[in-house]
Amino acid sequence: MINIQDILETNRMIQENNLDVRTITMGISLRDCCHPDIDVFCDNIYRKITHNARDLVRVGTDIEEEYGVPIINKRISVTPIAIVAESCKTDSYVKIAYALDRAAKEVGVNFIGGFSALVPKGYTKGDRTLIKSIPQALAETERVCASVNLASTSAGINMDCVREMGEIIKMTAELTKDRDALGCAKLVIFANAVEDNPFMAGAFHGVGEAETTINVGVSGPGVVKRALEEARGRDLGVVAEIIKKTAFKITRVGQLVAQEASKRLHVPFGIIDLSLAPTPAVGDSVAYILEEIGLESCGAPGTTAALAMLNDAVKKGGLMASSFVGGLSGAFIPVSEDAGMIAAVERGALSLEKLEAMTCVCSVGLDMIVVPGDTPTSTISGIIADEAAIGVINNKTTAVRIIPVPGKTVGDRVEFGGLLGHSPVLKVNQFSCETFINRGGRIPAPIRSLTN
Amino acid sequence: MMKVVITVVGTDQVGIIAKISTILAEHGVNILNINQNILDGYFNMVMIVDMTSATVPLKEVQKLLTAKGVEMGLEIKAQHEDIFMLMHKV
Numbered sequence: 001m002i003n004i005q006d007i008l009e010t011n012r013m014i015q016e017n018n019l020d021v022r023t024i025t026m027g028i029s030l031r032d033c034c035h036p037d038i039d040v041f042c043d044n045i046y047r048k049i050t051h052n053a054r055d056l057v058r059v060g061t062d063i064e065e066e067y068g069v070p071i072i073n074k075r076i077s078v079t080p081i082a083i084v085a086e087s088c089k090t091d092s093y094v095k096i097a098y099a100l101d102r103a104a105k106e107v108g109v110n111f112i113g114g115f116s117a118l119v120p121k122g123y124t125k126g127d128r129t130l131i132k133s134i135p136q137a138l139a140e141t142e143r144v145c146a147s148v149n150l151a152s153t154s155a156g157i158n159m160d161c162v163r164e165m166g167e168i169i170k171m172t173a174e175l176t177k178d179r180d181a182l183g184c185a186k187l188v189i190f191a192n193a194v195e196d197n198p199f200m201a202g203a204f205h206g207v208g209e210a211e212t213t214i215n216v217g218v219s220g221p222g223v224v225k226r227a228l229e230e231a232r233g234r235d236l237g238v239v240a241e242i243i244k245k246t247a248f249k250i251t252r253v254g255q256l257v258a259q260e261a262s263k264r265l266h267v268p269f270g271i272i273d274l275s276l277a278p279t280p281a282v283g284d285s286v287a288y289i290l291e292e293i294g295l296e297s298c299g300a301p302g303t304t305a306a307l308a309m310l311n312d313a314v315k316k317g318g319l320m321a322s323s324f325v326g327g328l329s330g331a332f333i334p335v336s337e338d339a340g341m342i343a344a345v346e347r348g349a350l351s352l353e354k355l356e357a358m359t360c361v362c363s364v365g366l367d368m369i370v371v372p373g374d375t376p377t378s379t380i381s382g383i384i385a386d387e388a389a390i391g392v393i394n395n396k397t398t399a400v401r402i403i404p405v406p407g408k409t410v411g412d413r414v415e416f417g418g419l420l421g422h423s424p425v426l427k428v429n430q431f432s433c434e435t436f437i438n439r440g441g442r443i444p445a446p447i448r449s450l451t452n
Numbered sequence: 453m454m455k456v457v458i459t460v461v462g463t464d465q466v467g468i469i470a471k472i473s474t475i476l477a478e479h480g481v482n483i484l485n486i487n488q489n490i491l492d493g494y495f496n497m498v499m500i501v502d503m504t505s506a507t508v509p510l511k512e513v514q515k516l517l518t519a520k521g522v523e524m525g526l527e528i529k530a531q532h533e534d535i536f537m538l539m540h541k542v
Contacts (some may be wrong), residue, residue, distance in 0.1 A: 003540065004498050007459065066510055068530075345483065
């Protein structure tokens with residue numbers, strides 16, 4: 001028989017502490033859609049996506065109602081378009097972004113990921129066309145998300161692409177300046193990108209994946225924070241233990257939702273992504289957890305250590321709760337999407353440099369970072385290169401989602417709305433890295449021993 | 453057996469259990485366990501029911517209970533028991 005206390009605890013987590021399943025993401029392979037005529041290709045992918053995902057939103061809503069746990073997003077990831085569109089005889093993939101956007105709207109998902117290219121070692125023709133199409137594609141579609149994987153531990157860092165992405169980000173910002181450069185919020189630059197990430201904007205359906213899969217991303221910073229309130233004054237071993245237990249409970253809910261969704265949609269279950277994904281809602285913040293652990297403000301000395309422990313404990317607890325864990329799996333620290341991070345930046349406690357240090361110990365990188373619109377292209381490339389280096393050397397995924405908002409400067413505020421939140425503009429180091437970035441070429445893959 | 457957990461929270465008043473169990477009985481839902489108490493004037497109840505022989509799906513029962521909850525000023529939730537079982541058992 002179920003314990004009454006357990007029932008009340010579960011419902012308190014959902015009602016008071018924002019426990020939810022952040023996303024059910026259906027991965028769909030588009031490898032059988034290729035065609036030299038781009039219009040036929042667009043038709044193929046539209047038909048395949050809308051056919052496979054036709055019941056996704058309804059099933060998600062049914063599960064949500066039956067179990068009484070909110071499922072915030074239903075999303076779709078597809079095979080990187082640079083690969084499947086490569087045989088199209090065209091010099092722009094913007095039309096394909098339109099087709100993805102239409103498909104997303106037709107089935108009712110709020111984002112579709114996979115307008116992506118994988119170029120850690122170099123470009124193919126399709127990769128170049130895709131990257132060139134990103135600014136216009138993001139400006140002229142609503143729900144399409146783009147990503148570029150430009151570095152890996154086995155290949156090194158494609159510095160030509162690092163340089164190019166600085167320009168692409170600035171162009172995307174310029175084309176969407178009427179919306180505070182919103183286009184950049186839909187563009188992620190990766191090192192060591194994973195193939196089964198259910199979270200946007202960086203989701204794509206990797207080439208090693210099955211025809212279709214269901215991947216689920218859990219959430220629950222609010223639940224962890226609440227659980228830690230009971231342990232004030234206790235040592236860090238106790239804190240780690242509580243985080244583990246809480247992560248177990250959160251992940252179980254994700255596992256349940258994933259299994260049900262997989263069964264009802266007749267799509268194989270892929271993975272649970274054990275990420276603590278915050279939202280701008282008060283009480284659903286990773287920064288507040290760090291502060292609960294004992295920091296006056298997120299960003300204070302000790303932040304990296306506390307975050308490392310949090311991230312590790314979440315994984316240990318989550319792994320016990322699900323047989324298949326994958327994706328990014330770690331605490332997210334998107335600035336604009338986390339009320340505590342926003343507050344920390346506003347009070348001057350959290351800088352870009354500290355955020356960079358934090359990304360060494362958690363997923364996934366410099367996320368939703370708003371910087372002045374006049375930040376030089378090479379500086380943006382430099383930030384990408386630094387973050388890629390952290391990923392490559394530490395054999396982990398890192399990413400950059402940076403938003404240089406035209407016309408905004410340090411101290412201004414930018415409002416994206418919804419889950420993307422709002423953010424103050426962060427200060428960027430004023431010294432130049434232009435000569436370094438302009439060298440181009442490739443940073444070789446790192447040695448995997450003598451790792452000090 | 454398809455077990456569902458019904459939780460009811462709100463201001464105490466006459467007839468809460470009566471009205472809820474009437475809805476359940478009318479739709480073939482069998483009550484297995486009731487745990488109810490009053491805390492600071494607040495009515496708290498957790499009910500475990502079996503819907504194996506129910507004449508309507510869970511969605512419909514949820515709709516009826518929510519409507520009754522709105523009428524009586526109570527928050528009534530009905531959830532599949534798996535969410536509780538899985539979360540709290542290794």
